[in-house]
Amino acid sequence: MAHPAESVFVDSRQRLIEAAREAFLQEGYRASVDRIAARAGVAKQTLYNHFASKDDLFSEVARLASSRIAVSLEGGPTDVRECLLRFAATLRAKLLSDEGLAMFRVLVAEAVRFPALAKAFYEKGPQETARRLAVSLERAMAAGQLRRDDPGFAAELLIGMLVGAERTARMCGLPVRDPADEEVRVHRIIDTFLRAYAPEGTAP
Amino acid sequence: MAHPAESVFVDSRQRLIEAAREAFLQEGYRASVDRIAARAGVAKQTLYNHFASKDDLFSEVARLASSRIAVSLEGGPTDVRECLLRFAATLRAKLLSDEGLAMFRVLVAEAVRFPALAKAFYEKGPQETARRLAVSLERAMAAGQLRRDDPGFAAELLIGMLVGAERTARMCGLPVRDPADEEVRVHRIIDTFLRAYAPEGTAP
DNA sequence: GAGGGAATAGACTGCACAGTCCAGTCCAGT
DNA sequence: ACTGGACTGGACTGTGCAGTCTATTCCCTC
Known part of the structure; x- marks a missing residue:
């Protein structure tokens, strides 16, 4: 209960979670x-002092990871295009990083055995990100900067365009595409989206 | 070598492959x-008479499945919109079916341990499908029915729009969306795509 | 009806692993 | 000095599994 004792406690636990995260991302x-x-530099019994079971540890790791993945658009530029470009770059950086892909791979692989975990991940990650994007899109639609349409649907489509193809490729082991082209790629995607959602009555 | 003997042989083998496919899709x-x-109604030794190892059987199943997943656009209507609508419906039916999702889930989960399998799957499935779509898009672009642009890139974006969001959701255990809305959904996606790729100089 | 290839049931080996148990150490705070 | 809680290392149990081995049956072909 005293401070030093507690810090040791937290220390062990933190190291275990970190080690488990690395191990699960690497090996599933x-x-x-x-x-x-071993990776945490801790006795097996210590692990069982902190977590009831392997499943318990796995859940803890997944829950922590889930709480850090949503991408936000707040505080960015007010110009729609700039705002979307920033969002797109951030989203791709997160989801297409080695870590983001590994996380997705592991959670998807175990989704059948841990349905609650997978659902929580979805709600805190993809769904929350889409929701935030939809809010921004709705605002832009109301301001006449974008075609009036279902903002939730538009958000889903944009996210699909941004990560769909490349995530599939990388999940199948394809190598990273030339990062020098990343900016061009993002610009092209956003411009395509903006063409589709240009306010009505605007020449393309 | 005589026919009956061979047919028994093939029979056992086929039943094993089918049973393995079902089992792997269910349990990974x-x-x-x-x-x-047991599921094939066959002794374990019989399995090992046909396949050198579990990995070998898994590879066989994956290779067979990979060879049947590409979606084609040939023989369809010549009108771009109709053609894309047909393609979209077929693609979604395949990739978002329980079986398509399970296949993807398993292959992605094991991609790290079977890199060659994952690559072959990608090339015969997603990549080949994108290539075929790109060919059709290129033709439409040349005919002035679509904006002139990189057809491969456009194909990737369209496929991302068509399956990206929903595949993610379903992979995380979310239930199927109301199939009554499926047609509306496909129409909306294709129309959005067509707005983005409307020939230049066309009012939206 | 004899021979051979395929299939069968089931026992068996060896291994990796989750989870438990225990005897002992190291440190707090008192 | 003593007590209690966290940690250690290592032995141990039980289980599930891949892969092997064997003795036996079945059936097709000649």
Whole structure:
């Protein structure tokens, strides 16, 4: 209960979570409890002092990761195009990073055995991100900067355009595309989206 | 070598592959050899008479499945919109079916341990589908029915719009969306795409 | 009806792993 | 000095599984 004791406690736990995160991302749920404990530099029993089971540890790791993945658009420029460009770059950086892909891979692989975890991940990640994007789009639509349409649907389409194809490719082991072209790629996607959602009565 | 003997042989093998496919789709690579043999109504040793190892069987199943997933646009209507609508419906039916999703889930989960399999899957499935779509788009662009642009890139974006969001949701265990709205959804996506790729100088 | 290839049931080996148990150490705070 | 809680290392149990082996049956072909 005293401070030093508690800090040791938290320390062990934190190290375990961090080690488990790395192990699960690398090996999936296959990562063994022994390897995780070893990676954390901790005895196996210590792991079981903090977590009731391997499933419990896995859930904890997944919940922590889920709470950090939504992408926001707040505080950006007011110009729609600039705002979307920023959003797009951030989203792609997160979802198409090695870590983002590994996280997705593991959660999807275990979604059948941990349905609640997968649902929570979806709600805090993809769904929340889409919701925020939709809010911004709706504002732009109301301001006449974008064609009036279902903002939620538009958000889904944009996110699909931004990550769909490349995520599929990378999930199948394809190498990263030349990062030098990343900016061009993002610009092209956003411009395509803006053409589709140009306010009505505007020449393309 | 005589016919009846061979047909028995093929029979066992076929049943094993089918059973393995079902088992792997349900349980992932976790599906045990014993369960697969039982499901095929066959002794475990028979399985090992046909396949050198579990990995070998898994590879065979994956290769067979990979060879049947590309979606084509040939033989359809010549009108771009009709053509894309047909393509969209077919693509979504395949990729968003329980089986398509399960296949994707399993392959993605094991992509790290079977990189060659994942690559082959990607090339025969997503990549080949995108290539075929790109060919059609290019033709339409040349005919002035679509804005002139990189057809490969346009194909990737369209496929992303068509499956991106919903595949993510379903992979995380979200329930199927009301199939009554499916047609509306496809129409809205295609129309959005067509707005983005309307020939230049056309009012929206 | 004899021979051979395929299939079968089931026992068996060896391994990796989750989870438990225990005897002992290291430190707080008192 | 003593007590209690966290941590350690390592042995141990039980289980599930891939893959092997064997003895036996079945059936087709000649």
